[in-house]
Each structure stands twice: as C-alpha cells, then as structure tokens.
Amino acid sequence: MKRSFAWFLVPILLLIAVEVLSVYFIMPFPGSQLGLDANNPYETSTARLEWAYWLHQNIVWLRLVGLLLLAYPAYLFLIKPRRAWHRYVAGVLVLAYGVVLYEVNQEMMADHMFLQPITKRVVPMSQNKIPGNKLVIGYEAFGQATAYPIQLIGYHHQVRDTVGGQPVMVTYCTVCRTGRVFSPVVKGQADEFRLVGMDHFNAMFEDKRTGTWWRQATGEAVVGPLRGLGLGELAARQMTLDEWATEHPNTxxxxxxxxxxxxxxxxxxxxxxxxxxxxxxxxxxxxxxxxWVIGVDRSGYTKAYDWNQLQTTRILNDVVDGEPLLLAMSPDSVSFGAWSRRMGVQTLNFQYTNRELTDLETHSVWTWRGHCIAGSLKGRRLEPMPKAYQEFWHSWRSFHPDTQQYTKR
Incomplete structure (x- = not known):
C-alpha cells in the first residue's frame, strides 16, 4: 500500500505544483519577479518568462495527463480503501487541488483581479466629474485630445479608445508607475490584449491573435511568436487635469x-x-x-533625473545624446515637461529665479510649457522631447540597464 499511496501522492502534488507555478512566475510573489542571476537581480533574463509561457501554453494537457495518472490511484483510495484514513487523506488532497485550481484560475489571474471598464464614458470638460488636481495621462492626435486619470487606468491597467480616428491602448502599471500609450495595431491589424501578469514587477499583456506576451513599460514582445517586435508608442504626457485642460480646452x-x-x-x-x-x-x-525619477529616452540613450531635485530647483539643464534638454516643473509641483533647448542654431541655457524662468542668452521669459511670453523670443516655442516619463527608480533601471544618473551640478 505504500507504493499505491505514492502513485496517488505524486500526481496530485504535481497537479497542485503546475497550478501554483503557472501564476507564481508572473505574479508578485516573494522572489518571483527577479532575474535568475541572484548576483544581478535587475538583469532582464527571459528564462523565467519562458518557463511561465511554456506552462501557460501547455497547462491544459498537463492537467489531462495528471488527471489520467491520478484516476486509478484515486479510485483505490477514495472508493476502495483498505484503511479508513486512506480515504480521508485522499479526500483532503483532492479537495486541496480543487481549491488551488479555483483560486489560481478565478482569483489570482491578473485579468480577473483587474477588470476592464464595463461602461466606458469619455466626456467633454463641460460634463467632467474628475477633480482638476488629479494626475492624468494626456494624449492628442489630429486635433482631438483626451485625458485618462491615473486613478482609473491604474486599476484597469489598460483602456482602449479611439482618439483622432485612430485606435489607442492607454496603459498604466502602478507597481512601476509607468504610463504609456500604444497603437494596438500589430502587423497592420488592430489586436486585442488582456492583462496576463507581471515581468520584473511590470504589467504584461497577451495579444489575442498569437498569444504573445508584451511588456507594458517598453511595448516589447518578450516571449511568444512575435518576440522581439514592439508596439508603436504614441507620445503622451503626464500632468494634472487642470494643466492638461489649460493646454487643451476641448479635451x-x-x-x-x-x-x-x-x-x-x-x-x-x-x-x-x-x-x-x-x-x-x-x-x-x-x-x-x-x-520617483524622470526617465528620458532619446534614440535609445537614456538618463534618469531625481524628482526631489527637480522639485527643489524647478528646472534642470542637461544634454541627452547630444541634445540639450530642459526639464521644467509646473507651479503645481506635480506636472512637468521635457523640452529641447535648441532655438534654431542657438542653444539656450535657462535659470529659475524669483519664480521666473528666463534664458541667459536673450533674457526672455518662458513658461514651464516651453512657451516664450516676453522678450526678444516672445511667441517662440521649444520643441518637446516626447519620451520623458515619471516612474519608480527600480522600474526605470530594470528596463534601461545602461541608463545614466544625473548628478547635481
């Protein structure tokens, strides 16, 4: 009977292990989100994801094989046990598997924990109920602007919409503090995506057509048939709704x-x-x-700036990949902008004194939005640098391992 008990114990424990591991690798359990190299936990190793993806793709037949192996031993212990305690032990283990199966597939799956909007309403400012001091991810295309409150998309993780006649996928990961807007068009066809889990604490989506897994922070396909491709990122900005509406009154x-x-x-x-x-x-x-940091990406060259420093100095002058950069913070201390300091053939250097932003070259006065409002350059505007994000430092350095850190000058 010891041998028979092992026949029962091994398949039931394997079934439980398969269910647990199918979520362990892609949800934020202790140790589950780090790379496999313990000496370099931020290395974006794909081995863990490949294991998780293989389990995800093969979970059905793994269950079937396990249940087939379990069928006869279960019959012996549940229907015709030689000792009464055999039936109780077998019953408890079968019940445990049932509980694990339910919890994993109904309670722990990411798309069951964070649901998509049931009733999606996008309204003009005249009908808006969102407070003006709430942070939003703002996107504008072909004359149409839309603001997506972080409080809302932070729960949903993604919201699909149409802006300026084009489909958009507005995403946010609260664990990384990353807001990104993507085109959901893959190889010429708009696809659907569901939240499948996490990779290095970052939200991960699965497309409906191929089952490929995509990383939210970068839009990269990290495992699956389309691995190596990237979703087209659309330039968006983070600021308060009040500031966004000031720039886009018809938002x-x-x-x-x-x-x-x-x-x-x-x-x-x-x-x-x-x-x-x-x-x-x-x-x-x-x-x-x-x-919090502001991460700037220019043609793959990345740099991180300390949010606390920017709140103190209000502006930062720097150079990223040869492009002179101005980071400026709004008077509300939560909205920010990133701009090129080039003005024609001239590079401007900015200072912030007496609550006024001026350039040293012409002494013109500017707003934090990069608009000149007084002086010889009045009416001119700085060009935006589109890939500038606020996010957690652990996230930025995880997905930009070669990033530079700006040091106070």
Whole structure:
C-alpha cells in the first residue's frame, strides 16, 4: 500500500505544483519577479518568462495527463480503501487541488483581479466629474485630445479608445508607475490584449491573435511568436487635469465606471505617492527603489533625473545624446515637461529665479510649457522631447540597464 499511496501522492502534488507555478512566475510573489542571476537581480533574463509561457501554453494537457495518472490511484483510495484514513487523506488532497485550481484560475489571474471598464464614458470638460488636481495621462492626435486619470487606468491597467480616428491602448502599471500609450495595431491589424501578469514587477499583456506576451513599460514582445517586435508608442504626457485642460480646452476626459467605485477609492492617494501598499507606495528619499525619477529616452540613450531635485530647483539643464534638454516643473509641483533647448542654431541655457524662468542668452521669459511670453523670443516655442516619463527608480533601471544618473551640478 505504500507504493499505491505514492502513485496517488505524486500526481496530485504535481497537479497542485503546475497550478501554483503557472501564476507564481508572473505574479508578485516573494522572489518571483527577479532575474535568475541572484548576483544581478535587475538583469532582464527571459528564462523565467519562458518557463511561465511554456506552462501557460501547455497547462491544459498537463492537467489531462495528471488527471489520467491520478484516476486509478484515486479510485483505490477514495472508493476502495483498505484503511479508513486512506480515504480521508485522499479526500483532503483532492479537495486541496480543487481549491488551488479555483483560486489560481478565478482569483489570482491578473485579468480577473483587474477588470476592464464595463461602461466606458469619455466626456467633454463641460460634463467632467474628475477633480482638476488629479494626475492624468494626456494624449492628442489630429486635433482631438483626451485625458485618462491615473486613478482609473491604474486599476484597469489598460483602456482602449479611439482618439483622432485612430485606435489607442492607454496603459498604466502602478507597481512601476509607468504610463504609456500604444497603437494596438500589430502587423497592420488592430489586436486585442488582456492583462496576463507581471515581468520584473511590470504589467504584461497577451495579444489575442498569437498569444504573445508584451511588456507594458517598453511595448516589447518578450516571449511568444512575435518576440522581439514592439508596439508603436504614441507620445503622451503626464500632468494634472487642470494643466492638461489649460493646454487643451476641448479635451475629453475618461470618467469613472460606477461598477468599480470601491477599487477606485482604494487608488485615491496613489497620485501623490501616498499609497499604503508595499508595491505602490513612494520612497521619499532619492534614488531608492520606490523613489520617483524622470526617465528620458532619446534614440535609445537614456538618463534618469531625481524628482526631489527637480522639485527643489524647478528646472534642470542637461544634454541627452547630444541634445540639450530642459526639464521644467509646473507651479503645481506635480506636472512637468521635457523640452529641447535648441532655438534654431542657438542653444539656450535657462535659470529659475524669483519664480521666473528666463534664458541667459536673450533674457526672455518662458513658461514651464516651453512657451516664450516676453522678450526678444516672445511667441517662440521649444520643441518637446516626447519620451520623458515619471516612474519608480527600480522600474526605470530594470528596463534601461545602461541608463545614466544625473548628478547635481
């Protein structure tokens, strides 16, 4: 009977292990999100993802094989046990498998935990109910602008919309503090995506047509048939709704779906870094894993800037990949912009004194939006640098391992 018990024990434990591992590798359990090289945990190794993807693709037949192996031993122990305790042990293990199967596939799957809007409403400012001090991801195309509150898309993780006649996929990962807008068009055809899990604490989506997994922070296909491809990123900006609406008076605004009122309420303090969750709260000190940084990407050359420093100095002058950069913060201390300091053949250098932003070359006065409002350059505008993001330091350095850190001058 010891041998028979092993016949039962091995397949039931393997079935439980398969279910647990299918979510362990792609959800934020202790140790699950790091690279396999313990000496370099931020190395973006794909081995863990490949294991997770293989399990995901083959879970059905793995279950079938396990159940077939379990069938006869289960019959022996549940129907015709030689000892009463055999039936109890077998019953408990079968019940445990049933609980694990339900929890994994109904409660722990990412797309069951974070649902898409049931009733999506995008309205003009005249009908808007979102407070003006809430942070939004703003996107404008072909004369149509839309604001997506972080409090809302932070729960949904993605919202599909049409802006300026083109489909867009607005995404946000609260654990990385990454907001990105992508075109959902893959190889000439708009696809559908579902939240499947996490990679290095970053949201990961699965496309419907091929089952490929895509990383939210970069739009890269990391495992699956389309591995190596990238979603087309669309230039978006993060700021308060008030500031966005000042720039785009005719903007539309995504409204809260009443079906998720409790979930949105739990996100009310996330905007300002006051979340209580271990994975989403902010480190107030600089250059800690959960510290805020502004990451700038220019043609693959990346640099990170300390949010605390920018709040103090209000502006930063620097050069990224040969392009002179101006980072400027709004008077509200949460909205920011990134601009090229080139003005024709001239490179401007900026200073912030007496609450006024001026350039040293012409002494013209500028707004934080890169607009000149007084002086010889009045009416001129700086060109935006589109790939500038606020996010957690651990996220930026994970997906930009060669990034430079700006040091105070």
């Amino acid at each position: 539309r605004v995504l409204q809260a779906d009443p079906a998720f009122a409790d979930e949105f309420a739990g996100m009310k303090n996330y905007d300002r870094g006051l979340s209580k969750g271990k994975l989403t709260r902010r480190d107030s000190a600089s250059w800690q894993p959960k510290s």
